[in-house]
Amino acid sequence: MLLRFTKMHGLGNDFIVIDAIRQSVHLTPEQVRHLADRHFGIGCDQLLVVEEASRPDVDFRYRIFNADGGEVEQCGNGARCFVRFVHEQGLTAKRRIRVETRSGIIAPQLEDDGLVTVDMGVPVLEPARVPFVSDSDAIVQPLDVGGETIAITAVSMGNPHAVQVVADVDAAPVAAHGALIERHPRFPARVNAGFVQVVDAHRIRLRVFERGAGETLACGTGACAAVVAVILCELAQSPVRVETRGGELDIAWGGPGQPVLMTGPAVTVFAGEIAVD
Numbered sequence: 707m708l709l710r711f712t713k714m715h716g717l718g719n720d721f722i723v724i725d726a727i728r729q730s731v732h733l734t735p736e737q738v739r740h741l742a743d744r745h746f747g748i749g750c751d752q753l754l755v756v757e758e759a760s761r762p763d764v765d766f767r768y769r770i771f772n773a774d775g776g777e778v779e780q781c782g783n784g785a786r787c788f789v790r791f792v793h794e795q796g797l798t799a800k801r802r803i804r805v806e807t808r809s810g811i812i813a814p815q816l817e818d819d820g821l822v823t824v825d826m827g828v829p830v831l832e833p834a835r836v837p838f839v840s841d842s843d844a845i846v847q848p849l850d851v852g853g854e855t856i857a858i859t860a861v862s863m864g865n866p867h868a869v870q871v872v873a874d875v876d877a878a879p880v881a882a883h884g885a886l887i888e889r890h891p892r893f894p895a896r897v898n899a900g901f902v903q904v905v906d907a908h909r910i911r912l913r914v915f916e917r918g919a920g921e922t923l924a925c926g927t928g929a930c931a932a933v934v935a936v937i938l939c940e941l942a943q944s945p946v947r948v949e950t951r952g953g954e955l956d957i958a959w960g961g962p963g964q965p966v967l968m969t970g971p972a973v974t975v976f977a978g979e980i981a982v983d
């Protein structure tokens with residue numbers, strides 16, 4: 707079959723976006739891996755599927771697949787691209803939409819300046835709900851990685867994150883440690899590994915080795931998790947500008963029990979169609 711797709715990115719975190727409302731789409735993990743392959747397919751970090759709402763209080767349903775073919779709970783940069791896509795495709799005239807994901811409802815909004823703000827929901831810190839195997843609920847916990855003991859904060863934005871404060875993100879062992887943290891046995895659903903450098907009270911630098919995709923140029927939920935972690939550790943105050951390799955995000959968080967608000971760009975690169983057997 708011929709599959710219509712749109713290629714988009716949020717700060718270089720790139721996506722294949724597929725309209726499953728006006729075309730019938732049922733992709734296997736192997737088909738997702740093929741489409742995500744940067745040599746044999748289209749290439750992307752994640753594949754996003756736009757579906758009709760399954761409940762009356764939301765506008766759309768949003769499914770997210772990592773490049774490794776696994777379906778996951780949330781994608782922040784993808785949420786910004788999602789609202790731009792449904793608007794550009796004429797699937798809605800609303801500028802603020804409610805979207806159902808595997809981990810709950812998010813509310814992306816197209817701003818007048820072309821940026822997109824997303825209410826990413828309330829972060830979860832209870833280890834069992836991240837999930838993170840621990841008999842402590844301390845904000846910072848030790849984790850044995852490659853024979854070293856590092857200090858991480860486990861946060862869920864619907865998807866799991868392990869955030870580590872480092873002196874210099876450029877010198878951090880993102881590839882080596884990121885791969886070990888991603889599959890650490892204390893994260894039974896695997897985890898996104900964030901490496902954050904605090905520049906000042908309102909600015910951090912971030913690199914993320916993403917679950918199911920490897921290091922990406924930016925990670926929206928990773929930026930939210932990193933801001934939650936540095937605020938809880940009293941290393942920064944809201945709002946925080948997050949510098950990623952792909953560009954900057956603005957994150958605001960009012961503290962425990964409050965939602966995280968993320969603002970940043972969403973770009974449509976090209977559209978096409980591809981044969982999927």
Ligand SMILES: N[C@H](CCC[C@H](N)C(=O)O)C(=O)O
Nearest residue numbers: 781782783865916917926927
């Ligand atoms: N790799 C993530 C999903 C994509 C998240 C990221 N691209 C974002 O912008 O939040 C996970 O397995 O939870």
